[in-house]
Amino acid sequence: MAFINLQNVTYQYPLTKTPVLQNINLQVNEGEFVAVIGPNGAGKSTLCYALAGFVPHFFKGEISGSIEVAGVESSKSTLDEWVMNVGLAFQNPFNQISGAKYTVFEEIAFGLENSGVPREEMKARVEEAMKLTDISDLADRSPYSLSGGQQQRVALTSILVMQPKLLVLDEPTSQMDPIGTREVFSVVRKMAEGGMTVVMVEHKMEWIAQFADRVIALKDGQILLEGKPNEVLTSNILAENGFGVSRYTSTAREAKKQGLWRKENLPVTLDEAVEGFVKRDE
Amino acid sequence: MKIQIDNLRFTYPTGLEVLRGISLSIEAGEQVAIVGQNGAGKTTLVRHFNGLLQPASGSVMIGDWDTKKTSVAKLASRVGYVFQNPDEQLFSKDVATEIRFGPRNLGYSKEKIDELVTRALALTELSDKTETNPYDLSPTWRKMVALASVIAMDTPIVIFDEPTTGQDAVNVARIAHVIAELHREGKTVITITHDIDFCAENFERVIALSKGQILLDGPAREVLGQEEILAQTYVDPPQLTRLGKRLGLKETVRNQDEFLSAMRK
Numbered sequence: 001m002a003f004i005n006l007q008n009v010t011y012q013y014p015l016t017k018t019p020v021l022q023n024i025n026l027q028v029n030e031g032e033f034v035a036v037i038g039p040n041g042a043g044k045s046t047l048c049y050a051l052a053g054f055v056p057h058f059f060k061g062e063i064s065g066s067i068e069v070a071g072v073e074s075s076k077s078t079l080d081e082w083v084m085n086v087g088l089a090f091q092n093p094f095n096q097i098s099g100a101k102y103t104v105f106e107e108i109a110f111g112l113e114n115s116g117v118p119r120e121e122m123k124a125r126v127e128e129a130m131k132l133t134d135i136s137d138l139a140d141r142s143p144y145s146l147s148g149g150q151q152q153r154v155a156l157t158s159i160l161v162m163q164p165k166l167l168v169l170d171e172p173t174s175q176m177d178p179i180g181t182r183e184v185f186s187v188v189r190k191m192a193e194g195g196m197t198v199v200m201v202e203h204k205m206e207w208i209a210q211f212a213d214r215v216i217a218l219k220d221g222q223i224l225l226e227g228k229p230n231e232v233l234t235s236n237i238l239a240e241n242g243f244g245v246s247r248y249t250s251t252a253r254e255a256k257k258q259g260l261w262r263k264e265n266l267p268v269t270l271d272e273a274v275e276g277f278v279k280r281d282e
Numbered sequence: 283m284k285i286q287i288d289n290l291r292f293t294y295p296t297g298l299e300v301l302r303g304i305s306l307s308i309e310a311g312e313q314v315a316i317v318g319q320n321g322a323g324k325t326t327l328v329r330h331f332n333g334l335l336q337p338a339s340g341s342v343m344i345g346d347w348d349t350k351k352t353s354v355a356k357l358a359s360r361v362g363y364v365f366q367n368p369d370e371q372l373f374s375k376d377v378a379t380e381i382r383f384g385p386r387n388l389g390y391s392k393e394k395i396d397e398l399v400t401r402a403l404a405l406t407e408l409s410d411k412t413e414t415n416p417y418d419l420s421p422t423w424r425k426m427v428a429l430a431s432v433i434a435m436d437t438p439i440v441i442f443d444e445p446t447t448g449q450d451a452v453n454v455a456r457i458a459h460v461i462a463e464l465h466r467e468g469k470t471v472i473t474i475t476h477d478i479d480f481c482a483e484n485f486e487r488v489i490a491l492s493k494g495q496i497l498l499d500g501p502a503r504e505v506l507g508q509e510e511i512l513a514q515t516y517v518d519p520p521q522l523t524r525l526g527k528r529l530g531l532k533e534t535v536r537n538q539d540e541f542l543s544a545m546r547k
């Protein structure tokens with residue numbers, strides 16, 4: 001059975017007049033890495049909240065359908081129980097610092113401390129997680145005097161360190177430098193290979209195509225397309241619906257008209273692009 | 283209005299020296315992108331332009347004003363700054379009030395304020411959201427409000443700190459349009475960005491910062507082609523530049539037009 005199972009989920013916030021999620025059906029297997037893309041206001045963050053239990057436990061509003069993770073139904077669970085399995089990195093990393101801790105190390109250890117993990121194990125896990133996100137040198141710094149990208153790394157690390165069964169990441173690389181972004185994708189890929197289930201909202205198509213197993217394209221609260229990264233990300237439907245595309249894709253689409261792209265499928269990654277472009281004189 | 287920075291050094295009260303001898307000048311009307319690794323000092327650098335931070339040594343001149351001898355309030359008439367985190371910037375109860383605040387503070391006439399606000403709303407396509415509380419908007423729209431409130435101040439120098447984060451294709455195009463408009467009006471635009479494709483498509487000059495020093499500074503084509511040096515500050519060249527290299531194109535290409543015309547040669 002699927003690890004995440006959403007059946008006909010329709011949801012609206014107390015103040016919205018129309019549903020923000022409409023009839024969402026989604027199954028994700030354990031250890032799968034799914035990327036969610038979509039224009040602003042599509043409902044990506046709301047979907048993250050639904051997976052993380054904030055909808056409906058925190059945001060209230062009207063919900064129908066069922067949300068199941070690891071065989072447990074959200075409506076029959078409490079938020080406290082739910083967060084034992086699910087970790088969410090919020091879209092805005094600036095608001096995610098606990099406010100209770102003086103150093104980055106303690107900030108990241110906060111969750112483990114609360115769940116009673118022994119001191120030695122805690123220390124080892126925090127150090128390991130900080131290595132993954134390349135922030136070991138920030139350990140003794142104050143969590144309040146960090147750059148944007150550093151804050152985002154700290155926020156991400158404090159979720160990773162909990163090793164949740166389901167990792168929900170809402171634009172986790174929005175403040176990160178380009179090479180750091182690629183590294184985060186690669187770390188997340190490794191986590192998924194280790195059995196963690198990952199749902200990640202992102203705009204960076206090149207890395208989605210390279211690292212994710214599946215892509216969900218969301219628009220106006222509905223799933224517009226779903227499938228293998230290359231298929232979804234090169235679809236004309238995306239370009240027509242205001243989704244961003246990789247430069248490789250948009251350029252190959254144009255090059256095809258000029259006879260400079262020789263393959264049937266369009267590229268999303270650099271390697272795919274290298275294989276299909278032809279110079280005029282070749 | 284020229285910006286002239288000489289041997290700027292800056293250390294935070296925590297003892298961390300973040301800017302280690304920066305010298306650069308930016309002429310009136312230039313479009314400059316600043317790129318570089320997380321923690322390189324990009325935000326710290328631009329916060330010196332409007333006096334939010336003061337040099338430990340060296341100097342920052344905005345036209346004929348030395349930022350050390352000029353108040354933040356006064357500098358606001360020359361330098362507009364859109365924060366990386368919009369929540370540090372927004373405090374009004376609705377979008378219209380937020381956007382009026384800046385120009386009103388600069389003492390413009392009512393007619394001029396009305397005109398500037400209307401234009402800022404139109405450029406950012408926020409006209410239908412004037413009565414909304416900024417905090418009821420998503421982070422991406424809050425960033426657009428922050429942008430609009432700075433454009434409305436009509437300063438000769440405008441600084442954007444990561445304007446495109448989280449924005450969809452339509453909003454990114456809108457921001458590119460705003461930058462082009464400001465350029466047309468002769469304003470200096472300085473943009474910090476990790477979005478290298480956006481940088482390649484919209485800026486003529488690129489400065490790469492690394493560990494508080496300038497690593498590269500020059501025309502976008504030259505800077506963005508230096509793959510090995512950029513990697514020192516965790517930056518990849520633009521997608522089409524990387525592709526051109528892999529395909530063995532002789533010249534560095536930055537955008538679709540350049541790429542396709544090089545392929546046709």
Ligand SMILES: Nc1ncnc2c1ncn2[C@@H]1O[C@H](COP(=O)(O)OP(=O)(O)OP(=O)(O)O)[C@@H](O)[C@H]1O
Nearest residue numbers: 013015016020039040041042043044045046420422
């Ligand atoms: N707390 C809330 N109360 C009322 N409406 C909300 C709330 N949060 C989001 N919405 C509305 O729900 C819709 C979907 O928002 P959501 O934040 O999920 O979109 P998104 O795809 O994450 O967008 P973005 O790319 O801007 O982050 C939008 O119309 C938004 O205005």
Ligand SMILES: Nc1ncnc2c1ncn2[C@@H]1O[C@H](COP(=O)(O)OP(=O)(O)OP(=O)(O)O)[C@@H](O)[C@H]1O
Nearest residue numbers: 145146147148149150294320321322323324325326
């Ligand atoms: N208020 C502060 N007090 C002490 N150190 C700070 C403060 N703000 C930033 N720093 C440190 O100064 C260095 C430069 O930070 P800055 O915000 O300028 O980086 P940045 O280049 O803008 O990075 P990013 O791309 O992540 O936004 C970082 O090491 C950061 O941790």
Ligand SMILES: [Mg+2]
Nearest residue numbers: 044045091420
């Ligand atoms: Mg969102």
Ligand SMILES: [Mg+2]
Nearest residue numbers: 147148325366
């Ligand atoms: Mg910054």
